[in-house]
Amino acid sequence: MSSIASDLFLNAASGKKLLGAYLIICSRPLVARRLIDAFLMRLCCKKGGCGACADCRKALEGHVDILRLTAPKIAELRDALAFVAEQPYEAPRKVVVIEGADDMPVQAANSLLKTLEEPPPGTVFILSARSVCGVLPTIASRCAIVPLTPGPDAPRAIAKALSVDDATARILADLSGGFPDEARRIRDDADFLARRAETIAHCQKLLRQHNMAISAFADFLENNKEHIIPLLCIMQSYLRDILVFIKTRDAGFIANVDYLDDIRDAANRFTSGAISNMINVILDTERRFLSPVNFRLAAEKMLFCLLEEKHRWQK
Numbered sequence: 001m002s003s004i005a006s007d008l009f010l011n012a013a014s015g016k017k018l019l020g021a022y023l024i025i026c027s028r029p030l031v032a033r034r035l036i037d038a039f040l041m042r043l044c045c046k047k048g049g050c051g052a053c054a055d056c057r058k059a060l061e062g063h064v065d066i067l068r069l070t071a072p073k074i075a076e077l078r079d080a081l082a083f084v085a086e087q088p089y090e091a092p093r094k095v096v097v098i099e100g101a102d103d104m105p106v107q108a109a110n111s112l113l114k115t116l117e118e119p120p121p122g123t124v125f126i127l128s129a130r131s132v133c134g135v136l137p138t139i140a141s142r143c144a145i146v147p148l149t150p151g152p153d154a155p156r157a158i159a160k161a162l163s164v165d166d167a168t169a170r171i172l173a174d175l176s177g178g179f180p181d182e183a184r185r186i187r188d189d190a191d192f193l194a195r196r197a198e199t200i201a202h203c204q205k206l207l208r209q210h211n212m213a214i215s216a217f218a219d220f221l222e223n224n225k226e227h228i229i230p231l232l233c234i235m236q237s238y239l240r241d242i243l244v245f246i247k248t249r250d251a252g253f254i255a256n257v258d259y260l261d262d263i264r265d266a267a268n269r270f271t272s273g274a275i276s277n278m279i280n281v282i283l284d285t286e287r288r289f290l291s292p293v294n295f296r297l298a299a300e301k302m303l304f305c306l307l308e309e310k311h312r313w314q315k
């Protein structure tokens with residue numbers, strides 16, 4: 001995901017012009033995470049982020065000088081402040097990574113203000129959020145913003161970069177958030193299309209069947225645990241298409257063009273309120289899955305909430 005902003009950010013890790021606080025804005029949490037991982041490897045590695053040495057491995061899997069938090073509550077942030085009060089042991093800096101900065105409780109966000117204003121020497125804070133609107137302005141204004149925004153014509157760029165047809169490019173552009181590197185990663189995963197088909201089939205059952213048992217869907221998600229974030233992206237993408245069709249009745253805006261008939265059919269059976277609430281349930285769950293969690297419980301909770309929205313709003 002090369003852009004001027006991300007290049008400057010990465011170069012800061014190996015240079016001397018490292019600032020005290022950054023805020024990465026990206027609609028795809030996994031894309032933001034990959035950039036953060038690359039930054040941390042560059043910071044810790046003696047070979048500039050080779051990706052293979054013990055330092056790089058530690059940067060990704062657990063480093064004494066790196067603290068990773070997701071949408072932290074105030075108590076976790078207190079621990080973070082104690083963490084940065086000490087000097088780094090191995091890395092050139094102490095790093096606090098805060099993903100889901102747009103989901104931090106206001107009180108927690110406020111507790112960070114003073115530290116972000118003047119981070120202790122030798123520390124760097126890296127925050128990430130889906131959009132800058134969700135972050136308190138007082139937080140955003142204290143950070144260097146790193147916007148990761150795909151170009152306006154992402155599908156065409158992806159079709160060209162990956163030599164795929166227009167329909168595939170639209171699907172890949174939607175699932176990758178428009179980032180060609182991410183689109184390539186999705187396309188290169190041999191089982192991806194099969195998993196997408198199965199995910200959409202489960203979604204369709206969930207939307208269609210009365211008295212649907214969620215266990216088969218939950219089993220499927222659990223068996224594909226390591227792909228959970230892309231699977232949730234597929235679910236969001238499918239539901240977003242239904243929402244877009246309810247609002248516009250224009251197939252030209254649909255990403256999952258190979259499911260147009262089903263999308264049209266669902267658009268006739270649901271209100272936009274139902275579908276947007278379902279999308280929010282999935283976004284919430286996605287955030288939860290970014291940190292360690294009881295997988296089965298979180299997956300079932302999501303499916304129950306989706307069913308609840310379906311019954312509450314169905315036309």
Ligand SMILES: [Zn+2]
Nearest residue numbers: 045050053056
């Ligand atoms: Zn390395």
